[in-house]
Amino acid sequence: MQFDLDADVPVHWVADSKFMTHFYNALxxxxxxxxxxxxxSVRQYEDRITDPELREQVRGFCAQEGHHTFQHRELNARVAQHGFSTTRWDRWVKGYLRFVWAILWPKARLALTCALEHYTAVMGNQLLAYPEQQAPVHSKMLPLxxxxxxxxxxxxxVAYDVYQHVGGGYFTRVLLQLMASLTFFPIVHGIQLRLMLEDRAAPTRLRDICRGIYFLWGKPGGLRRMLPELFSYFRPGFHPWDHDNRELIDQWKRSQGAIDHIRA
Ligand SMILES: [Fe+2]
Ligand SMILES: [Fe+2]
Structure with a gap:
């Protein structure tokens, strides 16, 4: 995939809002x-995966995450051009995760990945399933x-199946989900706040903050709507595909086909 990130995109590219833009920038x-x-964390167990299909899925998983890292660094570099310290916070996250890696045992690292992959999947579902979540994002940024x-x-x-494949248990899975829940949004909102403080392009207005919080928790309320699915992770027999939303992938692929067809 290639994204036109050099295109003329305003500093506040989500809903023309300082609060919402830096929420996305922090993510x-x-x-x-x-x-x-x-x-x-998944690669730690590569040698223990005996199922060829799962091995193939792991290869795909690593490749996809590698591309995400690359594309988000490109986006972060673009945001940095406006004078925001995305590089500094990227380094901070690196140091934090180095510490987390050091204090956790191998299966707990994988369990943390499973928990955070659940977060990214549930957030992704919100964006794909609800056009009202997509509408405020600038048209040049939305494709990424x-x-x-x-x-x-x-x-x-994929990470979850590896976790089960190598005998990961319920207790560690839930413990690390609690850790993820207690740390993920505080870190994201912390970085968001710091980026907002650096932002001299527009004054910080209480109205903008209230609107942003209402957008996330009120209407459409993407974060509020995520809660039931996030909590479902605590069920002992949980599996990510319990919520079968494959249709959203097909829908997106069809839309890409349509766009390619128009370009051709
Ligand atoms: Fe990713
Ligand atoms: Fe992922």
Whole structure:
């Protein structure tokens, strides 16, 4: 995939809002190092995967996450051109995840990946399933986020299947889901806040912050709507494909076909 990130995109590319733009920018900042962590944690068990189909899926998973890392770094570099310290926060995430890697045991690292992959899959589902979530994103930026959401959906069960394949248990899975839940959004919102403080392009207005919070938690309320699916992860027999949303992938692929056809 190639994205036209050099195109003329305004500083506030989500809903013309400082709050919403830096929420997306903060997500993009945590992705590259996060996804490297995911790949490393799965690769720890590469030699123990006896199922050839799962081995193939792992190869696809690593390739997809590698592309996401690359594309989000491109996006972050573009955001940095406006004077934002995305590189500094990328380094901070790297240091934080190095610490997390050091304090966790191998299966717990993989369990953390499973938990965060569940987050990315559930967020991706929100973006793909609800046009009102897509509408505020600038048309030059939206394709990258939709593509990422599709691939997160495609591979949403890979880390989880590896975890089960190598005998990962319920307790560790749930423990690391709790850790992910307690840390993921505080980190994202922390980086968002710092980027907002650096932003001199427009004054910070309480109205913009309230609107942004209402967009996330009220209407359409993507974060609020994610909660039931996030909680479903605590069910002992949970599997990511319990929620079969393959249709969203097909829908996106059909739309790409249509676009390619128009270009041709
Ligand atoms: Fe990804
Ligand atoms: Fe992923």
């Amino acid at each position: 993009s900042v945590v992705f590259p190092e996060g996804e490297k962590f995911f790949v490393r 986020w939709l593509w990422h959401a599709v691939e997160e959906t495609e591979h949403k069960a």
